[in-house]
Amino acid sequence: MGDLVNLRQARKRKQRDEKARKADQNRLLHGRTRGERTLTEHERQNADKQHDGHKREKPISGEQDQAPEVSENNVVSIFASDEPSNSEVK
Incomplete structure (x- = not known):
């Protein structure tokens, strides 16, 4: 047995x-010299700048990028007959 x-x-x-395992992790994370912390912070900032440098810029919106305005006058129904119905005549 x-x-x-x-x-x-x-x-x-x-x-x-x-x-004990958590204490070891905290010693590694928080038990560093000022120089080590500064170096890590600078590395993180440089990585952020590098990442931000690869972002795509939004295109400048102009008249060409805008969709045409929709109104009742320029909408054509594909199911309507050639003659206007009573609801279409005003």
Whole structure:
């Protein structure tokens, strides 16, 4: 048979291991010198500038880019007969 495991102790051991792992991550993230933090910040800013430099600019909207105005006078129904119906005559 397998070894007996006290679940309470295993749970506490797991919590301690998780806490130690998180502390190691925080030491790496926050335990840096000012020079390291400054260097990382400059690298991030340069990467942002590089990324922004590749953005496409929006075209300048002019009269050619606008859709024609729609009014009742320039709409033609494809289902209408040649003669105007009572609803079309005013």
